[in-house]
Amino acid sequence: MSRKPYQPPMPASWWLKHPAYRFYMLREATVLPLLFFVASLLYGLYALGQGEASWLQYLSWLQQPWVIALNSLALVASLFHAWTFFVLFPQVMPLRLGSRTLPAWLMVSAQWAGVLLVFVALWWLLGGLDAHQ
Amino acid sequence: MPTLAIRLQRYQPEQDNAPHWQDFRVEYDDSTSVLDALEQIKAGQDSSLSYRWSCRMAICGSCGVMVNGVPKLGCKTFLRDYPKGLQLAPLGNFPVEKDLIVDMSRFLDHLTAIKPYLIAEAAPPSQPHRQTPAQLARYKQFSNCINCGLCYAACPQFGLKPDFLGPAAIALAHRYNLDSRDSGKAERMAQLNSDNGVWGCTFVGYCSTVCPKGVDPAAAVNQGKIASTLDGVIQWFKPAKEQSK
Numbered sequence: 525m526s527r528k529p530y531q532p533p534m535p536a537s538w539w540l541k542h543p544a545y546r547f548y549m550l551r552e553a554t555v556l557p558l559l560f561f562v563a564s565l566l567y568g569l570y571a572l573g574q575g576e577a578s579w580l581q582y583l584s585w586l587q588q589p590w591v592i593a594l595n596s597l598a599l600v601a602s603l604f605h606a607w608t609f610f611v612l613f614p615q616v617m618p619l620r621l622g623s624r625t626l627p628a629w630l631m632v633s634a635q636w637a638g639v640l641l642v643f644v645a646l647w648w649l650l651g652g653l654d655a656h657q
Numbered sequence: 658m659p660t661l662a663i664r665l666q667r668y669q670p671e672q673d674n675a676p677h678w679q680d681f682r683v684e685y686d687d688s689t690s691v692l693d694a695l696e697q698i699k700a701g702q703d704s705s706l707s708y709r710w711s712c713r714m715a716i717c718g719s720c721g722v723m724v725n726g727v728p729k730l731g732c733k734t735f736l737r738d739y740p741k742g743l744q745l746a747p748l749g750n751f752p753v754e755k756d757l758i759v760d761m762s763r764f765l766d767h768l769t770a771i772k773p774y775l776i777a778e779a780a781p782p783s784q785p786h787r788q789t790p791a792q793l794a795r796y797k798q799f800s801n802c803i804n805c806g807l808c809y810a811a812c813p814q815f816g817l818k819p820d821f822l823g824p825a826a827i828a829l830a831h832r833y834n835l836d837s838r839d840s841g842k843a844e845r846m847a848q849l850n851s852d853n854g855v856w857g858c859t860f861v862g863y864c865s866t867v868c869p870k871g872v873d874p875a876a877a878v879n880q881g882k883i884a885s886t887l888d889g890v891i892q893w894f895k896p897a898k899e900q901s902k
Contacts, residue, residue, distance in 0.1 A: 528670035529752035529760050534816045541726060544863040545813060552859075612860065615876040617883065623791045 551608045554601035561598035564591065610635040658684040662742035663694055668753050669705070676746075676753065679703075685736040691745065692720050692731035695757075708757040715869055718805030721748045722757050728807035728867045750809055750816040764806050767822045771830035771848050776841025792837040799832035799877050801870045808864035808874050814857055821857040822848065824864035824874035831877040834884065846888045855881040 539545040564586070571582035585591060613635065614628035660682045668676040681702055683694045692710050699706045711717040713732045720731035723746040725739070736743070751759035808824035809815050815823045822830075830849055834842045849855050858878045865875040 527754065529754050530668050530670070530673075530676060531752045532749065534750075534813075538813055538816065542863070544811075544866060545861065548859075548861045548863070612862070612879075615865075615873065616879040618876075618880075623794065 551605060554605040557594060557598040557601045558605075560594050561602075564595065606635075606639065658686060661685050661694075661736050661739070663698070664742070664744045665698070665706070665756070666744075666746035667706075667756055668747075670755060678744075683736070687735070687737050689736045690732050691722065691724060691729070691734045691736065691743070694736060695731060695745075706757075707755045716803060718803035721805045721807050721810065722746065723749055723810065728810035730805060730807070730869050733869055748806055748810040750812065750819075751806070759806075761806055763819055764804075764809050764823065764825070767826040768804065768829065771822065771826050771833075771845050772841055773826075773829040773833060775833065775836065775839050776844060777838070778840040786838045788837055795837075796832045796835035799828050799835070799872055799874075802828060802832075802872050802874075803870055805869065807867045807869060811861075811863040811867040813861060813863075814859060818853070818857065820853045822854055824858075824878060825872075827855060827858075827881055828872055828874040828877035831881050831884070846885065849881055850885045850888060855879075855885050858882075 539549045568582050568586075571578040586595075610632050611628075614626075614631045619626045619631065663681045663683055665679050665681060666676045667673070667679045681698050683689070683697045685694065690713075692713060695706065695708050695710075699708075708720070708722070708731070710720040710731065712719070715730050715733045718730070721728060722731050723729075723744075724731075724734050725744050726746075728748060745757065747753045747757045747759045751761060751763070754760050802825050804825060806825070812821075812824055815821050827849065830845045833839050834845060855878055858875075860875060860879055862875045864878075865873045868874060
């Protein structure tokens with residue numbers, strides 16, 4: 525008797541089937557608001573090269589509510605992505621001290637400490653709240 | 658004894674062109690597993706039902722099925738945890754042969770391709786090949802795989818691209834690459850470096866969630882990406898003659 529295997533279809537909506545897939549797609553989708561952030565950063569660099577008038581125009585463009593909203597979304601998205609990355613890191617690069625593997629929580633905490641350090645350094649570098657005065 | 662509703666995906670290639678659902682009711686208590694329920698159906702309600710099983714204790718890896726859409730071992734899943742009833746379907750991402758039986762030959766081909774055995778450089782030594790506990794600890798977790806295929810049913814990349822070597826095969830390749838007694842890493846890296854190797858993985862990570870033995874194949878695959886990158890860098894600095902080997 526001949527075989528007749530049934531090949532189950534893989535519809536484009538496969539990722540809606542399970543929370544784990546939806547979470548994965550959300551993680552990957554964080555690139556979209558970041559794309560906007562990168563575009564506005566490039567626009568800023570371009571405006572800087574075009575002279576003062578262009579730069580001031582860029583600054584006022586930045587202050588529009590929808591631009592602030594999208595850039596805030598990009599910040600939240602990048603922090604969310606960082607969180608997922610940090611949690612996965614101990615799986616990808618388990619660090620060994622002698623015969624012991626460093627506990628995952630320690631590696632995750634160390635990465636957040638790094639983020640905090642960068643935030644504080646940037647804050648200090650930009651002169652804190654006085655930056656735009 | 659209380660009863661529970663079970664909806665089974667049936668596919669009988671002699672008469673069906675596509676699978677359909679069939680409803681059953683089974684008696685159960687706290688110790689009734691999904692596999693027990695299938696045996697009850699086959700023995701008392703429908704002898705034409707086909708499914709795979711062997712050991713009944715999560716060692717053989719034969720009885721993988723989708724329980725409410727989640728890949729599980731039938732022998733390690735209990736009806737008491739599904740008071741609203743359950744739906745059983747064959748493992749996802751594999752061609753269905755009949756009822757709950759899938760054709761796993763793709764997975765088995767991928768397993769063979771990565772040479773999942775010790776490759777010794779020289780002739781077998783006359784002395785036992787000793788290993789320290791620390792050397793064992795490096796790969797032990799990845800050697801617990803029972804080849805049940807749940808991780809393949811969980812992996813959308815394998816579903817989208819069946820040529821992807823997949824979680825278990827890559828985890829096993831990683832297991833042998835980490836083994837201090839093995840010197841076959843160079844033979845496995847060509848497979849792992851390819852598009853269908855470690856780089857076919859996008860770290861969905863669900864394979865590790867469903868693994869019934871705690872192997873964490875996602876970790877193995879993504880540690881494999883580091884190994885593959887290092888291997889690539891080393892290849893750059895090797896003389897051309899060595900590279901062609």
